[in-house]
Amino acid sequence: MPQSEINIIADIGGTNMRVAQIDAQGGMTNITIYACAEHESLAVVLTDFITRQHLVGKKINACLAIACPVDKDLIVMTNLPWQFSQSQLKSQLQLNELVLINDFTAIAHSIPYLDADQKVQIGVGDVIANKPISICGAGTGLGVANLISVDSGWHSLSGEGGHVDFAPVDEQEIAILQFLSKKYARVSSEQLLSGLGIEQIYQALSFSKNGEATMLPAKEIAEKALSGSCSLCVETLAQFCRILGSFAGNLALTLGSYGGVYIAGGIVPRFIEFLASSDFRKRFEAKGRLSSFNQPIPTFVVTEEQPGLLGASAYLDQYLSEKSKANYTNQTTNTTRY
Numbered sequence: 001m002p003q004s005e006i007n008i009i010a011d012i013g014g015t016n017m018r019v020a021q022i023d024a025q026g027g028m029t030n031i032t033i034y035a036c037a038e039h040e041s042l043a044v045v046l047t048d049f050i051t052r053q054h055l056v057g058k059k060i061n062a063c064l065a066i067a068c069p070v071d072k073d074l075i076v077m078t079n080l081p082w083q084f085s086q087s088q089l090k091s092q093l094q095l096n097e098l099v100l101i102n103d104f105t106a107i108a109h110s111i112p113y114l115d116a117d118q119k120v121q122i123g124v125g126d127v128i129a130n131k132p133i134s135i136c137g138a139g140t141g142l143g144v145a146n147l148i149s150v151d152s153g154w155h156s157l158s159g160e161g162g163h164v165d166f167a168p169v170d171e172q173e174i175a176i177l178q179f180l181s182k183k184y185a186r187v188s189s190e191q192l193l194s195g196l197g198i199e200q201i202y203q204a205l206s207f208s209k210n211g212e213a214t215m216l217p218a219k220e221i222a223e224k225a226l227s228g229s230c231s232l233c234v235e236t237l238a239q240f241c242r243i244l245g246s247f248a249g250n251l252a253l254t255l256g257s258y259g260g261v262y263i264a265g266g267i268v269p270r271f272i273e274f275l276a277s278s279d280f281r282k283r284f285e286a287k288g289r290l291s292s293f294n295q296p297i298p299t300f301v302v303t304e305e306q307p308g309l310l311g312a313s314a315y316l317d318q319y320l321s322e323k324s325k326a327n328y329t330n331q332t333t334n335t336t337r338y
Contacts, residue, residue: 005096006058007316008049011106011308012042012066014079019049020309026317028309036080043084043092050093061097063316065106065308075100099319103308105156107264108135108145109318110304110311112154118304119262120272123281125298131258134251136162137265138197138244142190146255153318161251162190169246169283172208172239179204179213192243195267198222201243202236218267226271241275244268245283252297253287264302272301 007022020028068078076083090098130149137143144161166187168174180187198218206214224230225237248261285294
């Protein structure tokens with residue numbers, strides 16, 4: 001970017017908002033975390049950051065990753081009483097460029113830039129450069145995105161893949177589906193691959209084994225599973241890993257994800273060793289006649305603490321580069337047109 005321009009990025013969730021500045025080498029600096037509930041609007045937070053970093057009056061480009069749809073000018077956040085007009089925010093803060101992307105699009109764009117210290121491979125397989133990449137993230141919900149290489153950059157194919165139908169593959173999973181079908185008219189994968197999902201797997205297994213759907217928080221289930229102090233919790237987490245393996249394998253089948261399948265989100269990085277010793281990878285590859293298709297595809301857990309910021313930075317850099325090339329082409333075409 002030109003030396004006269006400043007790039008800032010933000011990852012905006014329902015609870016916290018992280019803002020950072022990009023230095024001349026492309027690294028993130030001045031990372032600041034804001035508690036969203038303590039501020040009345042996004043504009044207030046960004047104004048505070050710009051002021052604190054002495055950026056007032058600078059030519060600023062901003063990329064904001066936000067946990068809600070961004071396809072309209074009016075942005076209404078799902079889990080915050082924040083709403084704003086993109087065009088008005090750009091004008092109010094006097095930004096040179098303002099780019100909004102979905103938070104999972106940002107996570108997706110971080111993937112090609114992860115090094116060995118920012119991810120852990122589970123099982124076998126080798127990444128093939130510039131081949132499609134799939135990402136799923138279990139947290140409050142289940143996010144899904146895909147990346148495809150286009151020219152010299154990456155394009156994110158986002159959707160609502162976490163809401164596809166849950167497809168059981170054995171008798172225990174059929175029993176889990178039957179239990180949840182009494183609660184929901186339709187059972188999606190998100191109902192099992194999320195924080196709530198861990199709790200619901202536990203309830204279903206408890207009901208199947210004891211005739212009573214015992215309640216237990218996801219955090220406690222994970223803790224007891226990892227300590228080995230509760231056999232039902234161990235089985236719950238093992239079942240979660242099996243279902244995750246099947247789901248991730250379906251993503252690989254759908255896109256031909258020879259660039260790898262990545263597990264993001266806040267849940268799985270807490271028990272990577274458990275995942276590695278589980279049937280996750282076995283289920284990822286267990287695709288009948290197409291098992292040989294999935295076997296060479298690598299799977300990873302994302303351990304980078306700020307994938308949203310990293311992805312927003314990568315997205316903004318690509319956006320500005322493509323815009324610069326387009327402007328150059330237009331200028332050249334205009335000067336040679338008769």
